[in-house]
Amino acid sequence: MSRTDIPVSRREFLKRMGTGAVGLVALQWVSMAQPALAADDPPPEEAWGILIDLTRCVGCNSCALACKASNGLPAPDVAPSALSADVYTFVEAHTVTTADGTAGTRYVKRQCMHCVNASCVSACPAAAMYKSPQGPVVYRPERCLGCRYCEVACPFGVPRFEWDNGLTPTINKCWMCFDRLQQGEQPACVSACPTGAMRFGKRSELLAQAHAQIASNPHRYVDHVFGEHEVGGTSVLYLSDVPFEELGFPTGLPETAPPEETEKIMNQLPTVIGGMTALMTGAAIFTHRKSNRSLEPIQAEKEE
Amino acid sequence: MSLIASPVLWLMIALGVGIPLVLIAGVRYLAYRLAGRPDSIASPSFDPLELPLPRFASSWQAVRMLVWVGLLGGGVGIIVLRFVYGIGAVTNLSDQFPWGLWIGFDVMSGVALAAGGFVICAAVHLFGLKRFAPLTRPAVLTAFLGYLLVIAALVVDLGRPYNIWRPLVHWQHHSVLWEVGICVATYTTVLFIEFLPVMLEGAHRVQAVARRLPVMPVARMIRKFTVVLAVLAVVLSTLHQSSLGSLWVLVPEKLSPLWYSLYLPVFFFISAVAVGLAMTIVESTLSSRAFKRGLELDLLADLGKYAAVVLVIYLLARFADLIARGAGPLLVQANLQTAFFWLEIGLGVVVPIILFSIRPLRYRPAVLFSAAVLVVVFGVVLNRLNVSWIGLLPYTGPVYFPSWMEILVSFTLVSFGVIAFGLAAKYLPVFPAEAER
Structure with missing residues (x-):
């Protein structure tokens, strides 16, 4: 059985992952979202x-x-x-x-x-x-x-x-x-x-x-x-x-x-990731500003 | 009896007793190497590796303990059997019903019940509800242990667990299960980092460690990232809590329309938030009894209030979806699925909403605790079992009921979680000191 049949697109996807930025990952994911058949497969x-x-x-x-x-x-x-x-x-x-x-x-x-x-x-x-x-x-x-x-x-x-x-x-x-x-x-x-x-x-x-x-x-x-x-x-x-x-x-x-x-749902994930990250970061910034504090964590306990 | 003559039984007993003994002895040995022997047993008449003999208050307690240890030994033995003779030897699973109790309960319910970690962290660190801060450490500990148990259950249930790392390497962005795998792996790491400061503080109490290793500076450094970790926890949890529901979107012809919906991921997420709150109430109440601590009743009652709000949203969404899909007539049929649906919605959602919303009831610890238990058992565990088991039976036929060995393994894993929680609560600063509450 051929082992070299990994879709090129994913290899490239992994390569570009090296650049690391989270936003880029999300963007890549959107562009990569495709059915189980890879793009270079015949119809x-x-x-x-x-x-x-x-x-x-x-x-x-x-x-x-x-x-x-x-x-x-x-x-x-x-x-x-x-x-x-x-x-x-x-x-x-x-x-x-x-x-x-x-x-x-x-x-x-x-x-x-x-x-x-x-x-x-x-x-x-x-x-x-x-x-x-x-x-x-x-x-x-x-x-x-x-x-x-x-x-x-x-x-x-x-x-x-x-x-x-x-x-x-x-x-x-x-x-x-x-x-x-x-x-x-x-x-x-x-x-x-x-x-x-x-x-x-x-x-x-x-x-x-x-x-x-x-x-x-x-x-x-x-x-x-x-x-x-x-x-x-x-x-x-x-x-x-x-x-x-x-x-x-x-x-x-x-x-x-x-x-x-399921692929429709999977294609929503970048939106979910981006939306949730923005929402949660926004909430954190807002509440910490309201309580007139910098973004330092609220601690359960004083350190010993 | 052939069972008594069977070497398998003796292997089970030997391993069931032997593994805990080796573990206890090993932990004590390590502790003594690190911390030195406690003064009380420093006299030469004591062997440092001698096993602790627990003192029982009554013979009933001793019997209970013996039965429990015996059951756990049996559970460990069955796990060994599974790796020797295959999954089919210990489960009632088949090609017609390939996912059973270990997936429906240990994994799908386990992940949901561990949702308290991200819910409480989000409330405290992101939404500024600082008064819940005393609940964060136990919630994070529950979540961390919960995910470790989920992974342990997966190792038992996966046919080829040594390939468990494959999804991390072979990216499959169309596979829901791949995404669940990635998120569970990442979030368990996040939980480990979130819990690390507690472990480091615990290590700091041991003088020998504190003198040699810079534990507190590391703990302080991790705490600087608390907010980032909380954001990560929410994002990763949203992804995989919902995706456990998406797993079933792939089988439209198999799952009963009482549960099948394209919005399964949304329902799984909302119910995870509700059960995160409910589990925090359950776990705080139980540990306050076990460790004879005070109960943070006002905090827990507020959690109950929030849980009621989330459950109302969940209930409305579930029924709106059912009606919109035209599955309404199924609600009044006389069959197993309809009965289990109403059991789930009635006892697990409607009754808790009522109990949580009435203020005098909410402030009675017994009522608050019972309502939370209902959400956990009927609202979420039964929901996950309905989706992964009861709701599939009309399609598959009555081909599956968990074997006693599957049930014992699940019981064993949960017991190990409870033991680990007890040990952590005893030796680590999980609960805030009395004076600070």
């Missing part, structure tokens, strides 16, 4: 994504097994039934009523959604969760505090913590096979899919393809690409022929990315 549409067509999935578990093998996870020949610290993806079976009124089974592959503006990335106090310009949200254990705020923040309940590890627990989740991506390969799960239910490509192209597919088969697909707008957009997109809420997808997700709200 999110250029990033990679995965389109999963649920109508084509037959629940063979090839993807989940390929994932285990590719990431060196234990029990590589056992099909997993839930995400865990050792399972980055699994296939979930849902019994549903299909469009023609008969009962059928639909399989949903679950994994990290690689949100465009990811809550976990915004939450992380040490940039252990990192949204790479290429699209995957990757985890850097050497920076991790183990605070688990990423787990609290994730709208899809994806990250998994090693609860039985006393000293070196890590957060575990799908990283879109970032190692394979950097060698020009596709994620292991996509390569392993025998039915072509998964497609790997630029997110914007996948979105266009998904909408084209819906337009040419309006009776087959629900007119909704899951992940296009949910929590500001995700890099993993789903197509389905039954409503997503019947397949256990979270409903009621906001269309704006949750980090946008």
Whole structure:
């Protein structure tokens, strides 16, 4: 994994910190305030994504097994039934009523959604969760505090913590096979899919393809690409022929990315710092003048 | 019984008894090296490292003491277990509910309850309310110990606590938790500097130290910066008290609308100011009982009056926000969240407002103390637990209730704080001398 991907802007920010003035810090902060994606990253549409067509999935578990093998996870020949610290993806079976009124089974592959503006990335106090310009949200254990705020923040309940590890627990989740991506390969799960239910490509192209597919088969697909707008957009997109809420997808997700709200608050901080400093200093000067004293502290006790 | 055969139990007991013994012996050894043996035990029949055997007034007191020491030993043992077998071995936390009692109570409530430090300092040093000056030292001590406990709880709760310094290096100005981390680290340093003169004065009383080190000049030098430190304390506290609320702004789909609001940071800050005042009342009343000092009733009653004003603002803001968000109908539902909401608002805000605003009630120490305790327990601790626990349950399902081990660790940490406060109050000039009040 590349370690040189620290946004230039922050390096410069730290450099300028050397000049030291508090006011400058506040000014810098305002100018630096930006979403979790750094300014020199390509826009999110250029990033990679995965389109999963649920109508084509037959629940063979090839993807989940390929994932285990590719990431060196234990029990590589056992099909997993839930995400865990050792399972980055699994296939979930849902019994549903299909469009023609008969009962059928639909399989949903679950994994990290690689949100465009990811809550976990915004939450992380040490940039252990990192949204790479290429699209995957990757985890850097050497920076991790183990605070688990990423787990609290994730709208899809994806990250998994090693609860039985006393000293070196890590957060575990799908990283879109970032190692394979950097060698020009596709994620292991996509390569392993025998039915072509998964497609790997630029997110914007996948979105266009998904909408084209819906337009040419309006009776087959629900007119909704899951992940296009949910929590500001995700890099993993789903197509389905039954409503997503019947397949256990979270409903009621906001269309704006949750980090946008916290970033608005964080952008207020320079104002809060400046305002409070001015207010408190003003109060101190005023009260000390009123009591006809210089700015020397009022003491609780006489010195011995 | 397998529990008795388990080496873990014996390890817990050994460490629980052994660590306090080593600490006590070490502190005494250091004290004797610095100050020389007290005359009373200078005779050769006394071993200077002999442990002090406390004299108990009654056998009931002795039993109580033994139970307490046993519990603390158990708590220390569980902390050791957590580092051997992982957080999952001692807590009921899971990937569905990753933050529990240690964050909701020890960290989020702990920071709020330590707000007295900046509130009293601001009143005395910035707003010129000089008559509250006798309350500053205990308030700063409470805050300093509170933040040390918060950090201790974090070290236990963080999976990789040796990386706790990372936020100081990897600046993440979009991360709320990063900002909380920076502010807690900086403000704990500020509190240390604010409390340093008291420690130096205490050291000055030990002749051996006073002769060798220039403690009083250093203390005087620090005092010159009192006003600057007070401004810093207010600014840093405003930032992170509010940001503990912002932490939850990130989870709009998870937190019940009874508490979720974009104004959570504002509510957390206002309630922190109120509980800062209330904690000062609680802590002063308790220490006046414990150390048999007089009670600064007129000062404390005034704090209660101010707390009532802050609580009224808080109450109006909370309800204005609830109504504006259209969450009004949730207030009359029959479920756990609504019940806990009214418990919090009713017992923790409305009742204290009434008790604090009626003058004759306010001047009765028992009423004043009870009202302050209500603000602390229901107004703020329950609020922080509602936000971090009860309010999340409709989304997560009933997946979390703290394990007895989590509760014991929290109890242990709070107990260490109380012991440290007692020791500091005994050996350092925390409370003004009787004559000067």
